[in-house]
Amino acid sequence: MRMIETKNVQLYYGDFHALKDISMQIESNTVTALIGPSGCGKSTYLRLFNRMNDLIDNVRIEGDVLVEGRDIYGKGLGMRIDELRKKVGMVFQKPNPFPKSIFENVAYGLRVNGIKNKDYIEERVETSLKQSALWNEVKDKLNKSAFELSGGQQQRLCIARALANEPSVLLMDEPASALDPISTAKIEELIYELKEKYTIIIVTHNMQQAGRVSDKTAFFYLGELIEYDTTPHIFTNPTDSRTQAYVTGRFG
Amino acid sequence: MEKQTKQQIAFWIFRIFAWCVVALLLGILYFIFSRGWRTISWEFLTSIPEDGMTKGGIYPAIIGTLCLVGGSMIFAFPIGLLAGIYINEYAKDNWFKRFIKLMTNNLAGIPSIVFGLFGMALFVKKLNFGDSILAGSLTLGLLALPVVIRVTEEALLAVENSFRQGSLALGATKLQTIRKVVLPIATPNIITGLILAIGRVSGETAPILFTVAAYFLPQLPTSVFDQVMALPYHLYVISTSGTNITASRDMAYGTALVLVMIVLLLNLLANALRRYFSNRVKMN
Amino acid sequence: MSHLDTELKRLKSECIEMFDLVASQLRKAQLAMVDFDKELAHEVNFNEKRVNALELKIDKDCENIFALFNPVAIDLRFVLAVLKINSNLERVGDIADGIARYVIEAQAPFSAELMEITRLNEMFDQAISMMNDTQLAFQNENAKLARGVFQKDELLDQINGAANAAIEVVIRRNVDGITPALHIVSAIRKLERTGDQTKNVAEEIIFYLEAKVLKHLEK
Numbered sequence: 001m002r003m004i005e006t007k008n009v010q011l012y013y014g015d016f017h018a019l020k021d022i023s024m025q026i027e028s029n030t031v032t033a034l035i036g037p038s039g040c041g042k043s044t045y046l047r048l049f050n051r052m053n054d055l056i057d058n059v060r061i062e063g064d065v066l067v068e069g070r071d072i073y074g075k076g077l078g079m080r081i082d083e084l085r086k087k088v089g090m091v092f093q094k095p096n097p098f099p100k101s102i103f104e105n106v107a108y109g110l111r112v113n114g115i116k117n118k119d120y121i122e123e124r125v126e127t128s129l130k131q132s133a134l135w136n137e138v139k140d141k142l143n144k145s146a147f148e149l150s151g152g153q154q155q156r157l158c159i160a161r162a163l164a165n166e167p168s169v170l171l172m173d174e175p176a177s178a179l180d181p182i183s184t185a186k187i188e189e190l191i192y193e194l195k196e197k198y199t200i201i202i203v204t205h206n207m208q209q210a211g212r213v214s215d216k217t218a219f220f221y222l223g224e225l226i227e228y229d230t231t232p233h234i235f236t237n238p239t240d241s242r243t244q245a246y247v248t249g250r251f252g
Numbered sequence: 253m254e255k256q257t258k259q260q261i262a263f264w265i266f267r268i269f270a271w272c273v274v275a276l277l278l279g280i281l282y283f284i285f286s287r288g289w290r291t292i293s294w295e296f297l298t299s300i301p302e303d304g305m306t307k308g309g310i311y312p313a314i315i316g317t318l319c320l321v322g323g324s325m326i327f328a329f330p331i332g333l334l335a336g337i338y339i340n341e342y343a344k345d346n347w348f349k350r351f352i353k354l355m356t357n358n359l360a361g362i363p364s365i366v367f368g369l370f371g372m373a374l375f376v377k378k379l380n381f382g383d384s385i386l387a388g389s390l391t392l393g394l395l396a397l398p399v400v401i402r403v404t405e406e407a408l409l410a411v412e413n414s415f416r417q418g419s420l421a422l423g424a425t426k427l428q429t430i431r432k433v434v435l436p437i438a439t440p441n442i443i444t445g446l447i448l449a450i451g452r453v454s455g456e457t458a459p460i461l462f463t464v465a466a467y468f469l470p471q472l473p474t475s476v477f478d479q480v481m482a483l484p485y486h487l488y489v490i491s492t493s494g495t496n497i498t499a500s501r502d503m504a505y506g507t508a509l510v511l512v513m514i515v516l517l518l519n520l521l522a523n524a525l526r527r528y529f530s531n532r533v534k535m536n
Numbered sequence: 537m538s539h540l541d542t543e544l545k546r547l548k549s550e551c552i553e554m555f556d557l558v559a560s561q562l563r564k565a566q567l568a569m570v571d572f573d574k575e576l577a578h579e580v581n582f583n584e585k586r587v588n589a590l591e592l593k594i595d596k597d598c599e600n601i602f603a604l605f606n607p608v609a610i611d612l613r614f615v616l617a618v619l620k621i622n623s624n625l626e627r628v629g630d631i632a633d634g635i636a637r638y639v640i641e642a643q644a645p646f647s648a649e650l651m652e653i654t655r656l657n658e659m660f661d662q663a664i665s666m667m668n669d670t671q672l673a674f675q676n677e678n679a680k681l682a683r684g685v686f687q688k689d690e691l692l693d694q695i696n697g698a699a700n701a702a703i704e705v706v707i708r709r710n711v712d713g714i715t716p717a718l719h720i721v722s723a724i725r726k727l728e729r730t731g732d733q734t735k736n737v738a739e740e741i742i743f744y745l746e747a748k749v750l751k752h753l754e755k
Contacts, residue, residue: 050421057344082423090421096414098433109422112432158418165422185538192539211604212539235603 002069003028003169003199004049009063011044013056018044020223021063026216028168031191031200033214033231035207036246040220042203046171049201050088051081067169086113089162093174095154097146097161102138105146105157109165124164131197132160133190152183159190163198170194172202176209188213207247211235219243284509291506300470301486301503310507315472316385316480317514320464321454323389323476328396329446335397336404341430353405360398365458367395372462384477388464395459396449403445407438440529447522451515457484483511540605544614547597551618554590555671558625559664561587561632562730566660568636569723572645580636587629594622610744617744621674624733624740628667631726631733638719646716653702654720659695659727662688666734670741679745685738692731699724 004026011019019041026032034042047053048065051072065072067088072079079087086109097105106125115121125142129135134156138149146157155175162170172191176184191200191213204210210217210231217234219227219242227234227243238244245251295309302308335356343349371391381387411434419429457465465485473480491497491504561580568577598619601607607615651657666688673682699721707717739750 052417052421055417055420082425085421085423090417092414092418092421094414096412096418098415098418099437108419108424108432112419112422112424112428161418161422189538208606211606231604232600236599 001028002026003067004201005064005066005069006045006048007064007066009045009048009061009065011041011048011053011062012060014058018223019048022225024218024225024228026199026201028199029195029197030216031195031202031214033210033217034201034203034220035205035210035217036220036226037251038205041223042218042220043173045220046173046201046203049169049171050085050090052090054081082113086165087167088169088171089165089167090171091155091158091162091173091175094178095151095158097149097154097157100146101143102146102149102157103142106160106164109161113165124166125160128160128164129157131163131194132156133186133193134160150183152179152186155179155183155187156190159187159194163194167198169199169201172200174203174205177205184209207235207249219246221246281512284505284512287502288505288507288509291502292509296506297510301468302470307503310481310483310486310503310510312469312472313481313483313486313507314510316465316482317454317484319385319473319480320388320392320460320482321450323385324392324396324453325446325450327390327393328400328449332397332400333404333442336401336408337430339401340405340408341426341434356398356401360402363458364395364456365461367391368459368462370394371459376463382477383462383464383466383479385464385473385480386476388460388480388482389476391459391463392453392456395456396453399449399452400446403449404438404442407441407445408434410441411437440526443529444522444526447518447525451518451522454514454518455484455511457482457488460485483507483514487511540601540607540611543597543601543605544607544611547594547601547615547618550590550594550597551621552671552675554587554594554622554625555667555674557583557587557590558629558632559667559671561629562660562664562667565632565635565639566657566664568639569646570651570657572639572642574640577636577639580632581640584629584633587626587633591622591626591629594618598622610747613744613747617740620740621737624736628730628733631730634726635723638723642716642719644716646720647713650703650706650713650717650720653706654699654724655695656720656724656727659692659724662691662695663727663730663734666692666731670734670737673738673741677745679742682738682741682745685734689731689735692728696724696728 002025004024006022006024009019009022010017022041022045034046036042044053048061049067049072053059053061061073067079067084070079072084098108100108103125106128107121110121110124126135129138134153137153138144138157141148146154149157155178159170159175175191176187179187188209191202194200195215202210202213214231216229217231218225219234219238219240221242227238227240229239233239234243235247238247297309297314298311299309300311301313335352339349339352343352368391371387371394375381375387375390376383379387381390415433415437416429419433420426424432460482464479464482466479466481467489469479469481487504487507490500490507561583564576564580564583567573568580598615601615605611666685669681669685669688672678673680673685703717703721707714742748742750
């Protein structure tokens with residue numbers, strides 16, 4: 001099934017043309033890696049799907065962005081922004097748990113979306129923590145502050161927090177770049193497991209990481225989508241010479 | 253010269269200057285303590301001035317100062333907090349926001365005597381509050397407002413954007429994000445700033461000079477339209493224009509000591525509250 | 537199990553499949569020759585395409601694992617070893633195919649006597665047994681079993697060395713049967729080569745398990 005589609009998307013920050021005519025389709029239950037040098041537009045592209053670019057002043061977006069076939073930028077059969085953000089979860093570069101207890105962190109998304117049923121919240125918190133492979137480490141200290149967890153655990157808590165909303169898509173913006181190698185490996189394993197239930201899009205600067213976790217890879221350069229193909233193809237025999245130069249570490 | 257020697261010398265210069273600052277502070281405290289502590293007694297704190305303010309206590313002045321500080325905060329805190337939230341969270345980064353920020357900064361730079369004159373013109377005369385706690389509190393509140401706004405703004409600015417984004421990305425609205433995530437994180441800093449503002453306000457003389465302060469009023473206020481005595485003004489009065497300046501010297505040092513103690517206690521309170529809140533925020 | 541482990545496990549089972557396939561090709565080539573079963577020989581010839589396809593598949597998988605997972609240490613040696621084992625096995629497959637072609641080209645059954653005195657059957661059995669040992673060594677990560685293969689190769693060398701003299705006698709006696717006789721000698725030569733290939737495979741297994749390089753050493 002096609003989970004996400006963009007058609008001829010243009011994005012401007014003021015006068016700066018940040019995304020140039022991007023058309024791309026992402027199937028459900030796949031991991032798609034967005035790679036490219038800094039400032040190539042990959043993070044901007046990622047933030048299209050939960051409308052996080054809206055937070056920046058002077059942004060102008062043209063073209064269509066469809067999630068589950070519905071235009072998320074409000075034309076036609078639009079989708080409300082809070083509904084969209086429940087459906088499309090996001091994990092950030094630096095672990096950013098709220099200064100609340102572990103339990104309240106995971107319950108946050110449910111609470112702000114108006115869910116009050118205590119039993120249901122408890123059940124969702126437990127399920128989400130299990131899915132993010134954190135349950136066994138925190139089940140005895142759910143009321144402790146999230147800040148007492150290690151960086152890697154905090155990041156898995158942030159993943160659990162996003163999963164509690166039962167999203168279909170998970171956006172990850174360099175989710176392991178602030179973590180040590182062991183925590184990174186855990187996050188990568190988690191991504192590999194989570195794709196059974198979710199569609200995952202991950203921005204990464206780490207080429208090996210893209211190779212390890214993703215099914216498809218998209219290479220961005222100067223706001224353009226240069227190449228989008230299966231990950232083995234991008235990493236063994238890229239079609240475009242710029243992709244080849246980037247994945248071999250010759251520029252970027 | 254050896255690198256090590258240079259480092260040693262520089263290190264000692266820094267150390268000496270730091271000691272100088274501490275020594276100066278301790279010197280002032282010692283000066284006031286040594287001259288004032290004998291005057292301090294339960295009676296001094298709880299009785300009214302007598303004999304042309306050469307005897308008796310400073311009870312009305314203490315109560316007056318507390319009323320004024322409380323009143324000014326009731327006025328300045330909510331407005332300043334909301335304004336700070338608006339500037340930092342809602343206002344788009346355009347000329348209007350920059351204008352507001354420039355104006356609040358200017359407001360903070362205005363000499364306090366000007367606030368006093370303005371308060372007299374607006375609250376005492378125009379709005380006809382007369383010399384009263386209300387007029388004095390509003391004037392002091394105006395003085396505190398830019399401080400509160402700036403403190404709030406800076407406390408909010410110190411909250412990392414990733415918290416806001418994290419909350420919004422979960423489907424929270426902007427208001428939910430501010431209420432449930434941003435404000436709890438900023439609270440310790442806001443409280444600290446607020447108490448420092450209180451400390452500042454409690455020591456101000458000029459704004460209350462024309463709006464509330466009584467030269468001598470040996471009774472407690474009964475409504476917000478009453479005049480009151482206030483510690484800083486009382487201190488000014490008995491050390492410069494009292495009936496018998498030499499005779500009231502001890503009273504002056506005692507009053508100064510009380511004022512210093514209040515400010516000191518407020519600062520300690522600010523610290524304690526900050527610690528309490530930052531723990532609570534983490535645990536919550 | 538980690539993602540890389542899953543991929544390595546899959547690679548291993550593909551490689552075992554290659555072992556099975558090539559050993560069965562060799563066995564069928566033997567039967568085709570002994571029983572003069574042309575149909576079976578054709579089957580070997582046909583299956584050679586499968587061997588080639590599997591070789592390409594394993595090559596591609598190794599390439600992907602290198603590119604995507606950057607394996608290190610034992611994982612790296614494993615993938616390197618599989619890459620080389622793969623091409624050695626493919627050559628054994630070629631050899632089985634070559635032998636099957638002799639059967640297809642031959643006009644009449646090979647003389648049982650000739651096969652008897654050249655010990656061809658014995659050689660087939662030994663070559664296949666070596667294959668089985670290396671396969672087991674690979675499957676069970678058993679370096680000791682892999683080392684045993686080097687001894688077994690000596691029998692192949694011995695039979696190969698004696699084959700010329702034995703066949704010469706027969707050819708002198710019966711000049712008409714020279715072509716089938718030459719085919720038998722060629723088959724023996726080829727089988728001797730499978731021994732070398734199998735030894736290479738055993739070396740790769742030891743390299744992968746123990747990080748020891750046995751190539752170009754006296755063993």
